[in-house]
Amino acid sequence: MKSLIAKLLKSVTVMTLILMACAIPAYAEEELKWVEGGQKVDVGTNLAELQLGSDFIFLDAENTKKYITQSGMEPNGEEIGVVFPKDEKQNWAVYFEYTKSGHIKDDEKKDIDADALLESYKEGTKEMNKESSPENQLFVDKWDVPPFYDNDLHSLSWSLLAHDNQNNGVINYNVRLLSREGYISAILVSDPENLKKDRIVFNNKILSQFNLKKGQRYEDFDSKTDKVADFGLTGLILGGAGLAVAKKVGFFAIILPLLKKFWIVLVLAVGAIWAFIRKKLGLKKEQSELQSEQSEQPAQSQQQEQPEQDPASERSKVNSHE
Numbered sequence: 001m002k003s004l005i006a007k008l009l010k011s012v013t014v015m016t017l018i019l020m021a022c023a024i025p026a027y028a029e030e031e032l033k034w035v036e037g038g039q040k041v042d043v044g045t046n047l048a049e050l051q052l053g054s055d056f057i058f059l060d061a062e063n064t065k066k067y068i069t070q071s072g073m074e075p076n077g078e079e080i081g082v083v084f085p086k087d088e089k090q091n092w093a094v095y096f097e098y099t100k101s102g103h104i105k106d107d108e109k110k111d112i113d114a115d116a117l118l119e120s121y122k123e124g125t126k127e128m129n130k131e132s133s134p135e136n137q138l139f140v141d142k143w144d145v146p147p148f149y150d151n152d153l154h155s156l157s158w159s160l161l162a163h164d165n166q167n168n169g170v171i172n173y174n175v176r177l178l179s180r181e182g183y184i185s186a187i188l189v190s191d192p193e194n195l196k197k198d199r200i201v202f203n204n205k206i207l208s209q210f211n212l213k214k215g216q217r218y219e220d221f222d223s224k225t226d227k228v229a230d231f232g233l234t235g236l237i238l239g240g241a242g243l244a245v246a247k248k249v250g251f252f253a254i255i256l257p258l259l260k261k262f263w264i265v266l267v268l269a270v271g272a273i274w275a276f277i278r279k280k281l282g283l284k285k286e287q288s289e290l291q292s293e294q295s296e297q298p299a300q301s302q303q304q305e306q307p308e309q310d311p312a313s314e315r316s317k318v319n320s321h322e
Helices: 002-012 014-026 061-070 112-131 195-209 231-236 245-251 252-306 312-322
Strands: 039-043 048-052 056-060 081-085 093-099 139-150 153-164 169-178 184-192 210-212
Touching: 014 048, 039 056, 039 081, 048 081, 048 195, 056 061, 056 093, 061 081, 112 139, 112 153, 139 169, 139 231, 169 195, 184 195, 195 210
Parallel strands: none
Antiparallel strands: 039 048, 048 210, 056 081, 081 093, 093 184, 139 153, 153 169, 169 184
């Protein structure tokens, strides 16, 4: 695992991108069922739906897990979908996960301590770095977007800026959509230079078209039958742990698995892997077009082999019948 992380951390360099592109075909041969944009897609089982724009493609839960496995990572079982852009100039992805944690009350929405949480992330990365070689280390810098809660969407959003030991910036943008019985994680994987414009696409064309189904919405919570989570919004930022737990075992112990889960692997690998997939999809399209052209060639050649009729001869045949 450590050697894999080391390779991914170096993937921001041209040489590593080439190496990854060469290595991926060995485990990327299993067919993935891509869903073309321009239609409504189910995200999760009777959970949510997304009106997928024509500029995007989508993988459902099963194929997202396959894609993550093919990318050299291990799915956690909570994946319910991933969206990619068709535009080759864009290198971002949006991953969706569903955690049935119980209904999360939002009564902490005015008490989120962004400074304390930032310090917690920094402590978490310090502890992680102690177990890592220098090329595997990651350093948290500051909030790119401090945690904020949207009352209308019942969502919690934030993003952190970080860098590796070669000062290459890494970033992801996190949104947690609260539901009746848990929450959906929508993680935008991007890079510092493109995050601003990628976030506009994410908010305007992905999140705005994403809806929980009736019966699964936050307001559908039934206090008589539904379980309540043992953590609130602060715990949600900490990866699903209550404050009492975090204070008892230390913030870094809670943050550590969260950092390992998304920061290193997905943020730095997405560009190289998706570039390869685009290339493979493009190759299949070219092959299909070539086969189509080849199937048309025999008919065309038969037409070409037939001798051209002399107009004068045709007229003489007509005259003879008269």
